[in-house]
Every structure is written in structure tokens, then in C-alpha cells.
Amino acid sequence: MKKFTIATAAASGLAAAVLGLAAPAVAAPSSGGNAADTISALEAQGNRVIVNRLSDTPLSQATVVGINPGADIRSTVRDADNDTFYQHVITGKVYYIDVR
Structure with a gap:
């Protein structure tokens, strides 16, 4: 029983660490805004x-007259303690922007 409790606690801690690394979902900006501001905001994210x-x-x-999302950008990231690597974490996205 004690081993089960330790394994459960370890699994919960690992799940919390992975969820903590997940980037918050950010909605794509809509078309019609200033192109320079839109590009800067997307790159800053x-x-x-x-x-x-x-x-x-x-x-x-x-x-901006059109925004089309493309592929995800995936990277390898470390956890907060710098002792574990997580591969293929989505760290951004490619956006194709039409400006006029």
C-alpha cells in the first residue's frame, strides 16, 4: 500500500509539472488591425x-487583411529545476499574414 501511495504521488507530481510547462492558449488576432503591431505581438508570443x-x-x-495559422513550432524545454527535458513541446506557431 505504501508503494502505491508513493507511485501515485510521483505520477501526480509529474503530471502537474508537464501541465505547468504547457503554454497558455492565445487566440490569434483578427484581421483589420495595424500590420506592424500585429506582427510584433505575434512574434513576442x-x-x-x-x-x-x-x-x-x-x-x-x-x-492586416488575412491571418492563416500554419504548423506548430515544437522545441525541447527543461523543467523548472533544469533536471528534466521535455521534447516536442509546442512553443509557438507559424502565422501567414496578408497585409495591404
Whole structure:
């Protein structure tokens, strides 16, 4: 019985550690906003942004007309104690943005 209790506690602790590493879900911004601000916000969240320019307008004056999410970006991360590695954790996303 004592071994079962220890195993259960260890499993619970490991599950909590993995869930603690999970990145909070962030909704993708909608189209219609300022292109430069949208790109900066997405990159600050760890995402990669690929811009499709539909005009010669500078990004500071351009408007986002479409956002399409792409593949997840996966990385290897360490836990808080730096003693365990978790592979293939989603750390960001690729976004394809159309600006005009």
C-alpha cells in the first residue's frame, strides 16, 4: 500500500509539472488591425510570422487583411529545476499574414 501511495504521488507530481510547462492558449488576432503591431505581438508570443504583402504600403501604415495559422513550432524545454527535458513541446506557431 505504501508503494502505491508513493507511485501515485510521483505520477501526480509529474503530471502537474508537464501541465505547468504547457503554454497558455492565445487566440490569434483578427484581421483589420495595424500590420506592424500585429506582427510584433505575434512574434513576442514566440510565433514565427510570414508576411504576404499585397501592396507597397509600409508595414507601419498597412492593414492586416488575412491571418492563416500554419504548423506548430515544437522545441525541447527543461523543467523548472533544469533536471528534466521535455521534447516536442509546442512553443509557438507559424502565422501567414496578408497585409495591404
